Amino acid sequence: MRKNIVAGNWKMNKTFPEGVEFVKELKLALENEKTNCDVVICTPYIHLAAAATILEVSAVGVGAENCADKEAGAYTGEVSAAMVASTGAKYVILGHSERRAYYGETAEILKEKVKLALANNLTPIFCIGEVLAEREAEKQNEVVYAQLAGSLFELSAADFSKIVLAYEPVWAIGTGKTATAQQAQDMHAYIRGVIAEQYGKEVADNTSILYGGSCNPSNAKELFSNPDVDGGLIGGACLKIADFKGVIAGFN
Ligand code: PGA
Secondary structure, eight states: OOOOEEEEEOOSOOOHHHHHHHHHHHHHHHHTOOOSSEEEEEEOHHHHHHHHHHTTTSSEEEEESOOOSSSSSSOTTOOOHHHHHHTTOOEEEESOHHHHHHSOOOHHHHHHHHHHHHHTTOEEEEEEOOOHHHHHTTOHHHHHHHHHHHHTTTSOHHHHTTOEEEEOOGGGTTTSOOOOHHHHHHHHHHHHHHHHHHHOHHHHHHOOEEEESSOOTTTHHHHHTSTTOOEEEESGGGSSHHHHHHHHGGGO
């Protein structure tokens, strides 16, 4: 069966010492807690190796926030999927709306990143979601369909089964404006239906679909209680231990 997952996305936050301190505190904070979901932190590249080492014997997984669309070579400033995997990280966020909007990541580029992530045994947390104008024009289903089809639907069923999806309505990211539990459930059910059409019901039932966009300790429980919402991708509320723990407690 599919897993419940709460994944933090640090974005461009925390210096190296701040990151190390946070990870040590998180480990201590979760050590004696019974969590009813998998916990993952996705960090800037500079933190990966230290975080993976500190968290090695704990239940918390580590992931990157991006990886290159090329295997290796003369791509100054890029970090490959193989390099990410070599730190001990197990996950990589791909297709985050900030990458799509500010760094021109297209469906084609993301297709390459997904392939390279899978080839290096990283679990992609693949983000999809519409902007406000698309929601207002009631085009959210089409937009999300195109994002899925454009980057993922050439994968075999076996490879698709390794992917975690994150539905993040762009209008809800960092805005304090959350999708209602019903809006989240409707979209997640739609996504699961699309996967069922493409790969069959079993694959669809086993795909974890996370919600992202101003998810916090006060709304996590309601969001996660929806049958098709399998956890969250958490930005702002993952930067402080108490908030992140509060979101994780949404599964208690
Ligand atoms: P937010 O970000 O929780 O700060 O809205 C979520 C995300 O971008 O993954």
